Amino acid sequence: MPSHRHDFIEFSLVLEGKGKEWINGTQHDMVPGTIVLLLPYQIHEYKADTDDSLLMFICNFDMKLLTTGPEAAWGLNELLFGRDNAQPAYIHLQGKEYEESLQLWERLYREHEASLAWKPIMLRSLLLEALSLYARNGGQNQKPRSELQRSAPAKSIWSVVQYVYDHYLEPLSLTSLAEKFHIHPAQLSTQFGETLGIYFVDFLHELRIRHACSLLITSELPISQVAFESGFSSYPTFSRAFHRMKGMTPRQYREQKTVRA
Incomplete structure (x- = not known):
C-alpha cells in the first residue's frame, strides 16, 4: 500500500x-x-x-x-x-x-x-x-x-484536529485556534507538522477543497459562490489551492466530472 x-x-x-x-x-x-x-x-x-x-x-x-x-x-x-x-x-x-x-x-x-x-x-x-x-x-x-503530565501540550493536538474537522467552513486561523486551546501558535504549528506531516493551512485547505468538489459536482452554484460556501474568504486563494491539490481549475474539474457522469 x-x-x-x-x-x-x-x-x-x-x-x-x-x-x-x-x-x-x-x-x-x-x-x-x-x-x-x-x-x-x-x-x-x-x-x-x-x-x-x-x-x-x-x-x-x-x-x-x-x-x-x-x-x-x-x-x-x-x-x-x-x-x-x-x-x-x-x-x-x-x-x-x-x-x-x-x-x-x-x-x-x-x-x-x-x-x-x-x-x-x-x-x-x-x-x-x-x-x-x-x-x-x-x-x-x-x-x-508525571511524564504524561509534562507532555500534556503534545496531547492537545487531536482536540484541535477534531475542532478543525467540525468547523472548517468557519473562519479559522492558527492564531485563533492557539488562543482557543491555550497553545502558542508556533508550538501548534510544530505539532501539526510532526503529528500530521502537513502544515495547518494545507490541512484546512484540504478539507475545504473536498467540500468544494462536492458542491461543484452536485450543484449549479457559480464557482465564486462555491469558493465562499467552502470557507474561503478569497476567490484567488481558493483557485490557487484547488489547482495545487487537484491539478486543474475548479471549472475544469466540474466539466470533467459532469462529462463522466
Whole structure:
C-alpha cells in the first residue's frame, strides 16, 4: 500500500504474513498479532516482506465515535488520543491476548458481512470492545503519570484536529485556534507538522477543497459562490489551492466530472 493519509481512523489486525509499516516516517514490524490504531491524517504506508503477503482485518471509522457521546466521558477518547508522540501506535499480541482479540475481530467481521437486525448497534459494541482491549493491552507502553503530565501540550493536538474537522467552513486561523486551546501558535504549528506531516493551512485547505468538489459536482452554484460556501474568504486563494491539490481549475474539474457522469 503506497504512502497515503485519510480523515478517518484505521484500526487493523495482522492475521498472516510479515511486513513493515511506516507511520509519519517511523517504521515498525507487522507480524500476526500486530494491532495498529492509525489516527486521522497521519501519513502511512505498509508492504509485505519479499515473497510474503499480508492478510489483515481493517476497520475504518469516523473519529467522532470516540470524541462524542458517553464513550468519550468514559475515558476511551483520552486513552486513544491522549498518547504522546513517544508512544507507539501499535501493539504486538501473543498467546491468550491474541486469541481473545482474534475471536472478537472475527465476530466483528461476521457481523459486518451479515444483514441482521440491530446491526449498527452490534458493530458499534464490538468495535468499542476491540478498542478497549487494544487500550488495555497497550497499557504496558504507558509512561508514568508525571511524564504524561509534562507532555500534556503534545496531547492537545487531536482536540484541535477534531475542532478543525467540525468547523472548517468557519473562519479559522492558527492564531485563533492557539488562543482557543491555550497553545502558542508556533508550538501548534510544530505539532501539526510532526503529528500530521502537513502544515495547518494545507490541512484546512484540504478539507475545504473536498467540500468544494462536492458542491461543484452536485450543484449549479457559480464557482465564486462555491469558493465562499467552502470557507474561503478569497476567490484567488481558493483557485490557487484547488489547482495545487487537484491539478486543474475548479471549472475544469466540474466539466470533467459532469462529462463522466
